[in-house]
Amino acid sequence: xxxxxxxxxxxxxxxxxxxxxxxxxxxxxxxxxxxxxxxxxxxxxxxxxxxxxxxxxxxxxxxxxxxxxxxxxxxxxxxxxxxxxxxxxxxxxxxxxxxxxxxxxxxxxxxxxxxxxxxxxxxxxxxxxxxxxxxxxxxxxxxxxxxxxxxxxxxxxxxxxxxxxxxxxxxxxxxxxxxxxxxxxxxxxxxxxxxxxxxxxx
Amino acid sequence: xxxxxxxxxxxxxxxxxxxxxxxxxxxxxxxxxxxxxxxxxxxxxxxxxxxxxxxxxxxxxxxxxxxxxxxxxxxxxxxxxxxxxxxxxxxxxxxxxxxxxxxxxxxxxxxxxxxxxxxxxxxxxxxxxxxxxxxxxxxxxxxxxxxxxxxxxxxxxxxxxxxxxxxxxxxxxxxxxxxxxxxxxxxxxxxxxxxxxxxxxxxxxxxxxxxxxxxxxxxxxxxxxxxxxxxxxxxxxxxxxxxxxxxxxxxxxxxxxxxxxxxxxxxxxxxxxxxxxxxxxxxxxxxxxxxxxxxxxxxxxxxxxxxxxxxxxxxxxxxxxxxxxxxxxxxx
Numbered sequence: 001x002x003x004x005x006x007x008x009x010x011x012x013x014x015x016x017x018x019x020x021x022x023x024x025x026x027x028x029x030x031x032x033x034x035x036x037x038x039x040x041x042x043x044x045x046x047x048x049x050x051x052x053x054x055x056x057x058x059x060x061x062x063x064x065x066x067x068x069x070x071x072x073x074x075x076x077x078x079x080x081x082x083x084x085x086x087x088x089x090x091x092x093x094x095x096x097x098x099x100x101x102x103x104x105x106x107x108x109x110x111x112x113x114x115x116x117x118x119x120x121x122x123x124x125x126x127x128x129x130x131x132x133x134x135x136x137x138x139x140x141x142x143x144x145x146x147x148x149x150x151x152x153x154x155x156x157x158x159x160x161x162x163x164x165x166x167x168x169x170x171x172x173x174x175x176x177x178x179x180x181x182x183x184x185x186x187x188x189x190x191x192x193x194x195x196x197x198x199x200x201x202x
Numbered sequence: 203x204x205x206x207x208x209x210x211x212x213x214x215x216x217x218x219x220x221x222x223x224x225x226x227x228x229x230x231x232x233x234x235x236x237x238x239x240x241x242x243x244x245x246x247x248x249x250x251x252x253x254x255x256x257x258x259x260x261x262x263x264x265x266x267x268x269x270x271x272x273x274x275x276x277x278x279x280x281x282x283x284x285x286x287x288x289x290x291x292x293x294x295x296x297x298x299x300x301x302x303x304x305x306x307x308x309x310x311x312x313x314x315x316x317x318x319x320x321x322x323x324x325x326x327x328x329x330x331x332x333x334x335x336x337x338x339x340x341x342x343x344x345x346x347x348x349x350x351x352x353x354x355x356x357x358x359x360x361x362x363x364x365x366x367x368x369x370x371x372x373x374x375x376x377x378x379x380x381x382x383x384x385x386x387x388x389x390x391x392x393x394x395x396x397x398x399x400x401x402x403x404x405x406x407x408x409x410x411x412x413x414x415x416x417x418x419x420x421x422x423x424x425x426x427x428x429x430x431x432x433x434x435x436x437x438x439x440x441x442x443x444x445x446x447x448x449x450x451x452x453x454x455x456x457x458x459x460x461x462x463x464x465x466x467x468x469x470x471x472x473x474x475x476x477x478x479x480x481x482x483x484x485x486x487x488x489x490x491x492x493x494x495x496x497x498x499x500x501x502x503x504x505x506x507x508x509x510x511x512x513x514x515x516x517x518x519x520x521x522x523x524x525x526x527x528x529x530x531x532x533x534x
Binding site: 069 | 208211212214215216217218219220221222223227228230231232234235236238239
């Protein structure tokens with residue numbers, strides 16, 4: 001499953017781009033941005049294609065971030081609703097995935113802050129030693145479950161970075177933009193989080 | 203191919219079991235997406251039309267707002283009705299006493315005549331409200347000079363002080379005009395025997411010879427103002443010079459009969475009947491020789507009476523004689 005999408009430069013005005021996107025057939029050859037423009041132009045099938053591409057990843061991201069399936073579903077619907085409402089204002093200046101996961105992340109962080117006002121960052125002081133043994137291929141279900149369980153133990157900020165990288169397939173820059181943080185900070189958080197996950201797999 | 207440990211973890215997380223959107227959740231989201239497409243926004247032309255309506259309405263409101271303050275400005279600046287000067291109509295006679303004082307009144311009337319002469323000012327320009335206390339009176343005078351004249355003549359609005367000063371001024375003007383006949387005659391101050399007659403005597407004789415205020419009426423000032431007799435000065439006083447006046451250049455008296463030397467003796471002209479002229483009658487009746495004749499009659503100087511009668515009969519037509527002297531000494 002590839003998450004790579006091409007961001008095409010847009011030299012057309014928004015309404016012309018949307019019209020052109022609407023006229024094109026809905027298929028796997030169209031990028032996420034073209035599908036979003038087609039949906040904004042009134043093509044409901046384009047939304048179905050987008051939903052098919054991002055629904056599972058988005059729900060997994062939200063569920064693992066907030067760690068409560070019911071809340072994750074609410075946030076899932078809210079995220080799509082935000083995307084639906086903002087379809088007229090959408091401009092393909094960035095990847096659709098980054099735009100969609102930014103919405104989801106903000107909703108999830110708001111929820112987490114309401115539920116947990118203070119994020120425990122004390123775990124950042126404990127940096128696990130990852131040089132003991134090389135990580136072998138994670139094949140069995142038990143290892144995957146331990147990995148998921150270890151993910152749940154991460155602080156919310158580190159967990160969000162790992163999930164945005166894994167489910168959203170966002171780059172460090174996109175994650176930094178989504179979380180309103182610097183790239184180096186995101187890189188550090190990602191390194192801490194992956195070290196803990198590796199330790200959990202051994 | 204050996205993969206990076208970080209990529210192994212990331213890939214493992216992607217392959218880890220996780221929640222999948224349920225059919226209900228998917229149906230709910232798709233229903234929202236389709237419903238959003240159905241309740242699309244208003245067409246563009248409606249937005250453009252609304253914007254045009256707003257722009258046109260704002261422009262119209264601005265135009266009205268530019269005109270309304272100009273029209274409402276006089277009412278906005280109108281003073282409260284406590285001030286009688288500003289609230290009184292232009293033709294109302296109620297004017298403050300100070301506005302009609304002897305110093306202000308002539309100036310106001312002069313200013314009131316200016317618009318009539320020039321005709322340059324428009325009526326609307328003179329209408330001002332909320333100006334200082336003297337300005338409304340000035341503007342009302344400028345608007346309606348006739349009303350200003352009516353105010354001057356109105357007994358209600360004229361104060362006693364201003365009336366007295368006006369009367370004195372009018373009397374002075376009357377007296378100046380009454381002096382004109384003698385000036386025309388070129389009468390000099392009497393010298394010699396005629397100088398013995400004092401002014402009061404001559405004034406008394408002149409008043410007796412005059413039937414009334416005829417000289418004043420004959421050459422009355424043009425103003426419609428009629429002075430109060432109780433406050434007016436004696437009108438006949440300057441009209442009776444003590445010296446026997448020489449007749450006008452067309453008339454001359456004999457040297458022996460005129461006690462005063464004539465400034466410009468002229469040869470006698472033949473007496474001929476002339477139509478009765480009020481001006482000539484007045485001039486003749488003011489002839490000082492009539493006063494001298496009355497004095498001579500009173501004193502019983504028969505010789506002088508005879509000489510004066512002869513001279514007057516020769517030079518002054520009977521129609522121009524005072525009626526009492528004519529009936530008594532020149533019967534038809």
